Amino acid sequence: MFDTLKPAAPDAILMLMGLYRDDPRSDKLDLGVGVYKDAQGHTPIMRAVREAEKRLFEEQNTKAYLGLAGDVRFNAQMTDLVFGGSVDKTRLRAVQAPGGSGAIRMLAELIKVTNSDATVWVPDPTWPNHIPILRSATLKTATYPYFDAATSSVRFDAMIDALKALPAGDIVVLHGCCHNPTGADLTIEQWNVLAGVLAERGLIPFVDIAYQGFGDGLDEDAAGLRILADAVPELMAAASCSKNFSVYRDRAGVAFLLGRNSGEADIAQGQLQGAGRVLWSMPPDHAAACVRIILEDEALAADWRAELEATRSRMLGLRQGLAEALRRQSNSARFDFIADQRGMFSRLGLSGDEVKRLREEHGVYIVGDSRFNVAGLPGDRLEELAAKIVAVL
Ligand code: LMR
Numbered sequence: 001m002f003d004t005l006k007p008a009a010p011d012a013i014l015m016l017m018g019l020y021r022d023d024p025r026s027d028k029l030d031l032g033v034g035v036y037k038d039a040q041g042h043t044p045i046m047r048a049v050r051e052a053e054k055r056l057f058e059e060q061n062t063k064a065y066l067g068l069a070g071d072v073r074f075n076a077q078m079t080d081l082v083f084g085g086s087v088d089k090t091r092l093r094a095v096q097a098p099g100g101s102g103a104i105r106m107l108a109e110l111i112k113v114t115n116s117d118a119t120v121w122v123p124d125p126t127w128p129n130h131i132p133i134l135r136s137a138t139l140k141t142a143t144y145p146y147f148d149a150a151t152s153s154v155r156f157d158a159m160i161d162a163l164k165a166l167p168a169g170d171i172v173v174l175h176g177c178c179h180n181p182t183g184a185d186l187t188i189e190q191w192n193v194l195a196g197v198l199a200e201r202g203l204i205p206f207v208d209i210a211y212q213g214f215g216d217g218l219d220e221d222a223a224g225l226r227i228l229a230d231a232v233p234e235l236m237a238a239a240s241c242s243k244n245f246s247v248y249r250d251r252a253g254v255a256f257l258l259g260r261n262s263g264e265a266d267i268a269q270g271q272l273q274g275a276g277r278v279l280w281s282m283p284p285d286h287a288a289a290c291v292r293i294i295l296e297d298e299a300l301a302a303d304w305r306a307e308l309e310a311t312r313s314r315m316l317g318l319r320q321g322l323a324e325a326l327r328r329q330s331n332s333a334r335f336d337f338i339a340d341q342r343g344m345f346s347r348l349g350l351s352g353d354e355v356k357r358l359r360e361e362h363g364v365y366i367v368g369d370s371r372f373n374v375a376g377l378p379g380d381r382l383e384e385l386a387a388k389i390v391a392v393l
Contacts, residue, residue, distance in 0.1 A: 012128050012368055020365045028363035029385065031372040034180065034344045036246060036311060039379055046246045048304035052290035060289070068273035070096020070283040077295035078254045082209060082239050084219060086226035090262045093269040095255045095276065096283040100210045100240025101133060103255035107206065107236045108137035109275035110257070110268065115169055120206065122173040123147070123159075125369065127180045130173060130208070144172070147182045149349060152337035154184050160197055168202030174228075176209030176237070177221035178343020181371035185215065185342055191224035195231035205232060210240040213308045214315065215342035218244075233260045241291050243344070244308055250287030311375075315344070318377040325386035330393070347371050354392045362388040 016032035035043050045053075069075060075094035083092065097103035111118060120139050122130050123146030134141050145158040163172060174194075179185055186194065198205055207225045215221045229235055234257075241252040255272060259265030276283065294300045319339050326335035338346050350358070350370040358364045364385065366372040377385070 016365050016367065019359070023363060023365075025363040029365065029376070029378065029381070031364065031366045031376045034243070034373055034375070035248060036243065036315075036344070036375040039314075041376075041378065043246065043248075046304060046307050048294045048300045048307065049245060049247060049290050051300060051303075052293040055293055056286070056289050063285075065282055066285060068095070068277055068282060069269075071285060071288050071292055073296065074252075074288040074292035075254060077292055078239060078241075079256070081218070081295065082212065082222055082225065082237065082254070082256065083229060084222060084226060087229040087258065091259050091265050092229075093257050093259070093265045093272070095269060095272050096288055097238070097253045097255045097276065098251040098280060098283050099242055100208065100238050100253040101129065102251065102280070102283070103238035103240070103253040104130070104133050104208060105137065105279060106255045106272055106275045107238060107257070108134050108139055109279070110236070110272050111139055111171060111206075112137045113271050113275070114268070118170050118204075119166075120171040120173060121163075121166065123175065123179070125181055126173065126175070127208070134173075146179075147184055149347070152182075152184065152341070152347070152349065154186060154190070156186070156190050156193075160193065163194075163197055163203060164201060166201060166203055169204070171204050171206050171236075172198060173206045173208060174224070176207045176212065176225045177215040178211035178345070180210070180343070181345045181347055181367065181369060183338075183341030183343050183346035183374075186224055188223060188227070191227045194224075195228050198228065199232045205235045205237075207235070207237040209237060211243050211343045212239065213244040214312055214344055217312070218305070218308070229258055232258075234258055241287060245287065245291055245294070245304070247287035247290065250290075251284055252287035252291055315374050318374055318379060318382075319346075321379065321382045322374075322377055322386065325382040326389065329383070329386040329390045344373055344375050345371050346374065348389060350389075350392070357392040358388065362391070364388055 013033050020030045037043055075096055079094050097106055120134050120141050121144045124143035131141050144162040145155045148155045177185055205228045209225055212221045237256040239254045242248045257268050259268050294304050323336055323339035348370040352368055355368055355370050
């Protein structure tokens with residue numbers, strides 16, 4: 001049976017991890033996969049998560065199943081964190097999922113059950129795993145214009161024109177904040193215009209919010225999603241705890257759906273949970289339990305917020321530092337956009353060949369589209385990195 005198989009196409013991001021591991025150079029630099037690293041190049045366990053794990057160890061007295069929705073107290077806390085005071089909560093439902101990717105996969109299944117003819121529109125560009133996940137649920141996908149490589153900014157007019165031409169019922173994937181891979185986000189005014197267009201055209205937003213707290217702050221980063229949730233009758237969202245709680249490998253996330261009324265939301269939740277039952281039965285508990293312990297405890301939550309805020313400002317400082325180093329080394333303003341963008345990623349705007357030379361000649365690992373992980377930047381080697389980037393131009 002297996003002799004008929006062809007090798008799977010490598011994942012553009014994960015492939016880099018292997019190449020980096022096998023590189024013997026001591027000055028190599030991993031700016032590939034989106035994982036936060038501190039000044040020592042280490043991805044720490046957050047203080048509040050450590051404390052929550054201790055409490056969980058002491059207090060948890062069973063590993064019996066929790067049910068299809070996962071930990072409902074975790075879901076309630078995440079609902080507050082993501083949606084804040086927005087939206088009529090009687091229409092909102094949350095189901096725990098194995099990470100943000102799991103939430104996207106579940107929601108894709110829900111789209112298939114409710115409207116398998118819908119096309120799911122993703123921004124061009126988007127996270128490389130969006131289309132494979134959506135297609136794995138046999139959904140049709142297509143792209144709408146989003147990023148202008150020439151100006152390193154959002155092509156908002158082109159985006160809106162494209163969305164206005166879509167048939168009602170189609171789904172529009174949006175990055176809630178910290179757009180991956182470009183770091184170029186919508187402004188509040190643009191979210192408001194977008195909300196009007198989606199509502200008027202009967203398009204259903206599907207918001208992927210994987211970096212809440214990494215851009216401008218916890219509430220600021222969810223502002224766009226909240227604007228949409230207040231404006232449209234139906235919406236889906238996938239939230240991830242991987243980055244903002246730094247629980248990457250433990251897989252905690254939430255699939256949200258907003259229905260036109262409570263009854264429809266209940267039915268959709270049942271279908272969503274049915275999808276989870278087939279995909280993984282019930283979601284893993286550990287990280288979600290830790291997140292719940294943190295968010296239910298005022299002191300722990302405050303400590304988590306403080307550490308997240310330190311993480312966020314460190315990334316902003318690195319953005320600033322690299323933009324300045326590149327300005328000096330390239331003697332141009334070409335890379336100034338790095339300081340203005342937000343989140344874990346930006347694109348340097350290099351060609352595939354320049355990316356390859358950066359890796360092969362200088363040991364600097366960035367994704368093929370020239371996306372680099374801001375959180376992987378070494379604060380004390382920005383000048384050296386800038387020189388290496390300029391050397392391959
Ligand atoms: C990334 O884009 O690097 C992260 O979201 C990790 C992943 O799973 O690709």
